[in-house]
Each structure stands twice: as structure tokens, then as C-alpha cells.
Amino acid sequence: MHTKKQILDLQVIKHTSLNDHHAVLTCTSEKKLPTLLAGQFAEISAGDTAGTFLRRPFSIHDYNKDENTVSFLIQIKGNGSAIIGSLQPGEYMNVILPLGNSFSMPAQGEKVLLTGGGCGVAPLLLLAKSVIAAGASCDILIGARDEDNLMETEELSELGTLFTTTEDGSEGIQGFVTDHPVMQELKENYSKVYSCGPDPMMKAVATIAEASGVDCEVSLENTMACGIGACLCCVTETTEGHKCVCTDGPVFNSKELKWHN
Template sequence: MIQKEWMTVTNQRNIANRIYELTVRGGMVASMEPGQFVHIRTGDSFEPLLRRPISIAAINPEKSEFTMLYRVEGRGTEVLAAKRAGDKIDVLGPLGNGFPIGEAKQKAVLIGGGIGVPPLYELACQLNARGVETVHVLGFETAEAVFYEKEFSVLGETHITTVDGTHGIKGFVTHVMNELPTDFDVYYSCGPSPMLKAVEELYVDKKGFLSYEQRMGCGIGACFACVCKTNDERDYVKVCSDGPVFPAKVVVAG
């Protein structure tokens, strides 16, 4: 059920170049699933006007807390980055459909690119808790942009790629994927559309689920700002309400 709640900031820190880790507390946490997102009003007034969609990176039901990782890119996220412990933020969520964790039985490959990495962390945590082995392939632009490498490494085999080769393997996530064994049940991926298209094409014979990044207005399916074309009978879907997670080969990735 979608809720609107003023949640309390418990911690915020800068963890990489323009990447912030924000943890908040509130009752909404009890109904969250990996792969869902929240829509945040970053300011205390009508400026900035639109909410910002941010994925859920970690869920802690015992503390009624959840964590978000986001990149500071404009006015809205600049305002959000100034929040400190004790501040309140207006949160709408949890939104969208998350990852189907039940599809993984023994082994899963998780592929993330840039700010598409965060939602895969809670997914990896929950898969590990179910006894599923996880392999992580995480791509970034450069060493300064890398985050959560240690956190993922605790959960399973982790490969880091950077476009400029300043950390890990030089190149893209597909360079690692080409070398991985294919003895896994399912793959999950989140990142920019070109990366998702490449992942989908490389793992064409494997079951997969992709989480799409798309600009949004309302976050609840009313404004049609996040519409994408599909390969099935629906013709078009709304990423915010029909997704953001879809089975592979459904959405026409750019």
C-alpha cells in the first residue's frame, strides 16, 4: 500500500564522488521490498516542485529504517544532500514492483551500472538469507565513483569494472559477463538502458529481470512521463507503476 509519511533522517554521509548514503526511519519500512523505490520531496516548500524518485538500497525492519544511495545532480538532490540527522523528509512510497526473489533457487547473477547498483544490494542481502549464492558485476565510470564494493563482497563474488580502468577491470560489465560461468538460475540487472540492452542480448537464453531508470513526474502512474514501449500486447508500460522491474525481453531498451 502506498503511504505518505514524514520520515526522520538518522544518518547521511558522502560515500563516493557525488554519491550520498541516506538512512531514514518510519513506519513505511515494514512494507518495502527490494527493487521498489520512493518519491521524495527534497525541500520544505514548493521549491523544488517535483519529487525525486530514489531506489531503496537497504531495509532494516528491526530498526524501522531504510537506506537510499543517490547521486547529486541538480537542485533537488543538492537540497537533499544538506539534510542531517533529526531532519524530516516527506516520503511517498513504497512504489512500483520489485525484484521477484523467488525466481532464484541456487545461484543468481546481479549486474548493476552506476546509480543502478543500489537496489541490487538489498536484493543480494535477501537472496543470501534464502541460501542463494550471488555473483555481483558492478560497473562505474571511474574509481572515484565506486561505492559499496566491500558491502557486496561480503555477500558473494564481486567484480568491479570502470570505463577508464582506474579501478577493477577496465571496460564495461559485459566484459566480465563474457567470462562468467552460466550455471545460474536467473540474473537481475539495474542501470542505464544501453547497459540493460547489452545485458539482455548477452544473456538471451537465460531468465532475467531488469529494473529500468526513467525520468518520472508523479511516480504513481498518473502523468505518463515514464512510458516505455514493449514487445508484448500492452504496447506501452509505465515504469513507475508497471515496473520498474520487468522480465527480460518485455521492454524495448534504448
């Protein structure tokens, strides 16, 4: 199914600061938003300054068809994300969406595990809602450096049992998501594992899932220029050679990936 990509000016209607370097921007559009799927992303313009020439890719964090809203979880990393992440209600941003493929949905009645590291929780909110809409259910396991970086815990805990880990032990189990006991019984409890976070975290989750005989889908985040498959800059190595994260992904079955290095 191909949804036509659109270039839209979105108006920010809500800015929720999660901590000092993450914010959720909820936006609306005068035009009807195209259907957005869990795992897809948008290329957001930060305007043209010396340091923000190209658009920045951000996951669709949430999408409400009835209210015609879309939200993005912005991690402030550099100049571009700082400009986008500081947009306030009433301000506009230019986006191209929807981009990329999407997570595959479990069958009705299945139970799946969603894993996220740091701002890798970004696509998990819409994913959890979509899993439930598909008649399946989910548990959610998220990890972060510390309590402050465990984000969207309230929203996620409404959609499934939430498990947490922190590297400093300030919340949940101390360690990485892969240290959590739920990772030891994947085959017994889940038909599929989804993961989004830093590459080493996704690779570690995928390794355990594959060893347990459970399918694992990961959402990659590579540096991009165009986001539409034209520049071939964002490639990842797969069993079938280089593939574009922007158009062949960002969601890949972990077995397809060779991972960088």
C-alpha cells in the same frame, strides 16, 4: 500482494558521503515502515522551490525491518537531488513509499548474478540480501567510470563474490561490465541475471543474457511525475505497448522491453 502506500516524514539518522556526488541516507520513521521489497522505490520531496516542484524517485537501497530503517543511495544530479542528498542527521524528508513492483526472487539453492552500473548499485544491496534470505546465492558485478564511482563495494562483497570493472582501468577489469569474463559464462553459472544502471548498459547485459538463454530482469529509471500510475509520463515501450515504469515496473523482464530507440 498489495502493501498500502504511505506518505511519511522520515528522519535522517545517518549521512554517508560515498564521493563528491553520491551519498547514502539512512532514515527512520516514528511510524512502522511498511514492508519494502528489493526493486521498489520511494518518491522523495525536495521541498517546493522553483527548481524542485515534483518529487524525485529513488530506489530502496536497504531496509531493516527490525531497526525500522530504510536507506537511499542519492546521486546528486540537479537541484532536487542536491537538496535531498545534503540532508544531515536529524533532518526530515517527506516520502511516499513503497512504490513499484519488485525483483522476482530465485528459488532456494539457485545462484544469480547481480549487475550494476554507476549508481545502478542502489537497489542491488537489498536485492543481494533478499536473494540470500530466499535461500539462494549471488555474485555481484559492478562497473563505473573509475574507482571513485565504484560504490558500496565493502557492503556488497559481504553478500557474494564481487567483480568490478572500470572504464579507466583504475580498479578491476578495464572496460564495461559486459567486458568482464563472468558475462561469458552466464548459462553455466547463473539461473538469472539482474541489472540496474544506464539504459545502454542494461540493454547490453540483457542482450548477452538473452543470447545465453538466461532470464534477465532490469530496473528502469525514467523521468516521473507522480510515481503512482496517475500521470502516465514515465512510460517505456514494451511488447504490450506503453507501460508505466512507476507501477508496471520499475522491474521488467528484459524480453518485454523494446528499449528507447
